[in-house]
Amino acid sequence: MKVLVTGGLGYIGSHTCVELSKKYSVVIADNLINSKIEVLERLNSIAHSKVIFEKIDLRNKKEVAFLFEKHGDISGIIHFAALKAVGESVEKPLLYYENNINSLLNILEQVQQRNSKINFIFSSSCTVYGQPIKLPITEEEPVKKAFSPYGETKQICENILSASSKLNKYLRSISLRYFNPIGAHESAMIGELPLGKPQNLIPYITQSVAGVREKLTIFGDDYDTPDGTCIRDYIHVTDLADAHIKALEYLIEKEFSTNEVFNIGTGKGTSVLEIINAFESSTGKKISYKIGKRRKGDVDATYADNKKALKSLSWSPKYSLEQALESAWNWEKNYRKIK
Numbered sequence: 001m002k003v004l005v006t007g008g009l010g011y012i013g014s015h016t017c018v019e020l021s022k023k024y025s026v027v028i029a030d031n032l033i034n035s036k037i038e039v040l041e042r043l044n045s046i047a048h049s050k051v052i053f054e055k056i057d058l059r060n061k062k063e064v065a066f067l068f069e070k071h072g073d074i075s076g077i078i079h080f081a082a083l084k085a086v087g088e089s090v091e092k093p094l095l096y097y098e099n100n101i102n103s104l105l106n107i108l109e110q111v112q113q114r115n116s117k118i119n120f121i122f123s124s125s126c127t128v129y130g131q132p133i134k135l136p137i138t139e140e141e142p143v144k145k146a147f148s149p150y151g152e153t154k155q156i157c158e159n160i161l162s163a164s165s166k167l168n169k170y171l172r173s174i175s176l177r178y179f180n181p182i183g184a185h186e187s188a189m190i191g192e193l194p195l196g197k198p199q200n201l202i203p204y205i206t207q208s209v210a211g212v213r214e215k216l217t218i219f220g221d222d223y224d225t226p227d228g229t230c231i232r233d234y235i236h237v238t239d240l241a242d243a244h245i246k247a248l249e250y251l252i253e254k255e256f257s258t259n260e261v262f263n264i265g266t267g268k269g270t271s272v273l274e275i276i277n278a279f280e281s282s283t284g285k286k287i288s289y290k291i292g293k294r295r296k297g298d299v300d301a302t303y304a305d306n307k308k309a310l311k312s313l314s315w316s317p318k319y320s321l322e323q324a325l326e327s328a329w330n331w332e333k334n335y336r337k338i339k
């Protein structure tokens with residue numbers, strides 16, 4: 001079975017391709033807007049079968065049509081490709097709407113033209129819930145007004161996929177709402193590779209410990225949480241990759257068209273200060289930090305109720321927070337050739 005992985009050279013996509021390659025034939029479509037071509041070689045050095053790469057800009061209808069013509073035997077699609085920087089999306093909303101929404105529409109247009117079953121997994125985010133009413137967050141939590149154009153694109157794409165699945169009897173789809181993916185493949189050959197200054201906590205920490213960045217600023221310690229810093233649900237990227245395989249298998253078993261959503265998180269909340277302590281104890285490295293102002297748009301606490309995924313997808317996270325943090329540091333060391 002052939003699976004198309006859009007955005008497969010990116011952080012979560014590359015880890016998912018490694019897991020997929022154990023059982024499926026994998027085609028990546030990526031335009032390298034937020035990834036490097038060197039990831040392909042690294043990925044193929046640990047993949048179980050060779051992954052094929054097509055340099056495609058998914059905003060371009062003709063290129064997408066060419067992709068589906070060339071790989072007419074695709075029966076699974078995992079759609080990671082999107083721009084994902086929350087702050088940038090506030091500054092350049094049109095770029096985010098254009099990229100994230102048109103990419104999905106162009107793919108679905110091709111899917112619509114086929115007369116064979118297609119299993120589709122969309123990368124959504126817990127950001128669709130905004131400020132949660134109840135913790136842990138279940139899939140019943142209402143989707144609220146998005147804090148950013150990025151978050152809004154996730155809500156719109158989920159709606160587009162749901163509408164399309166109702167119309168197309170061949171389409172079976174799942175939106176996975178990720179919490180906070182962290183860490184790297186155990187080989188340390190692939191990992192999170194942000195272009196420019198990292199916006200997310202863990203790559204900022206590993207780069208500052210590696211001496212590439214200034215000391216870490218904790219964005220606020222006056223939140224309504226036990227230690228005042230924000231709480232998130234950090235999940236090892238390999239566990240997240242595995243959730244995609246399980247979701248794909250779940251759809252393959254489905255006889256009829258469907259559209260579902262699942263939270264993918266560990267179910268455990270960890271504060272920024274707890275992350276710092278866990279990183280220091282699992283790697284033996286000291287993190288220098290200062291307390292700064294709150295970052296706009298951050299919510300006090302989010303963590304998943306993951307029971308639906310545990311039960312229906314027969315998935316469960318395997319890695320501890322300490323293992324995830326250690327793997328993130330091992331990747332940083334390996335990439336920068338630090339002893």
Ligand code: NAD
Pocket residue numbers: 006007008009010011012013029030031032033034035056057058059079080081082083084099103123124125126178179180181
């Ligand atoms: P990433 O930026 O590392 O990977 C995305 C990939 O998509 C990149 O390789 C980029 O070049 C490619 N891409 C973007 N636009 C494209 C286009 N028009 N045509 C072709 N390729 C294109 O991001 P990631 O962290 O791996 O995230 C993957 C998905 O998961 C995204 O949809 C993101 O919104 C979602 N997500 C990520 C997080 C997170 O914290 N990383 C959390 C929740 C949801």
Ligand code: UFG
Pocket residue numbers: 084085086125126127178179180199200201202204216217218219220229230231232272295298
């Ligand atoms: N943080 C700092 N200092 C930093 C970076 C982050 O204190 O330099 C704090 C943030 O304020 C937040 C926590 O660390 O409290 C986690 O921040 P991240 O940026 O790593 O993660 P977010 O929860 O803000 O957002 C991530 C993705 C979004 C996605 C969201 C939910 O970046 O794309 O998870 O899936 F929408």
